[in-house]
Amino acid sequence: MMSILRGLRAAAVAALVCSVGLSGALAQGQSSSETSDFKQVKLDSKMVESFIAAQKDVAAFAQKNPAAQGEKPDPKIQAELDAIAKKHGFASFVDFDDVGFNITMVLSGIDKDSGKFTDPIVSIKQEIEDVTADKTIPEKEKKQILEELNESLKNTPPLQYPENVEVVKQYREKIEQVLQ
Template sequence: MRELVRPVATALAMACLAASMAILSTGGALAQAKQAPPKQQAAPAKQAEPPPAQEAPVKQIALTEKQIESALAAVKEMDHPINEKLPDDGKPLDPKIVAQFEAVAKKHGFASYDDYNSVVDNVSIVMAGFDPATRKYVGPEAVIKAQIAVVQADKKMPAKDKKAVLADLNAALKSPGPAIENKGNIDLVAKYYDKLAEALGEDEE
């Protein structure tokens, strides 16, 4: 699923997967945009801005096979027809679009769009720990370290791109993501890994 229709809680998980795609395609830009350095303020009396608020952690749930199958079915409708109508300028979603998301979620058995997002969030944090080459769960830290090694060994990636990718990966390594509370989720995601990777648009191919 595209990032625009997902809550920010799993930004790190999806960024790790996006980094894997970028690396394996030899140096595409990461999904995370670089923030420009803050401009110097002329007025010395201006107070410093407070640090950005921390994102709320994903509320982990025990996934079921039915939830994953429903999410796979729903994401196809969420991703294209509705997603194309989303604003790309950061503006709030039109209530009509939100209503469409709710309708699709309920059509596929979810109590609400938030319920659907909860399932996708939990799938995402598990997938962030899968090695895309072996389809085995190794943990997000191991995945990031492997990605760093691949980038460092890449002779074709432009130096500027390599520096940017390594900076993002090293930043992600400092906070690789939460431990998986429900170990059964790992087995479920492993069973549906290929379908989930394709549906979420995060497969390395």
């Protein structure tokens, strides 16, 4: 049961980071069905350091503009988001958000205790097997958990750049601190 909760927590962290990052897809005015179209990028130290440095400004913006999350921003808000991203070395807020997505994707596969990375797709498949075999979970709850896990599996792309794991591991503590 603990591994189920860990897996769901990892999925929740991924969703939270993307929403705190004010989803670049939504910032561009795309519908929510298109928000899974993040671009996987090969991360380097500078990108991750810039992402970490930008979090204070992004959090301040999100606090100042709570209504801007999840809706099509007006040009003024979009310009403000782009300015934050550019201040920290990104070409646009979409680029910043793509880096955030890639970081989150790796973080969701790192075990908090061992630091070992497991591809999120492999983890989700294992969770599905564990939940299916677990006789202690009530059927109604099991059905809901399996629906959520299958939805996560369907929406989780394979990791395109395995080398991102080592880059994110190097900054894991700092990333987790700024995202709290």
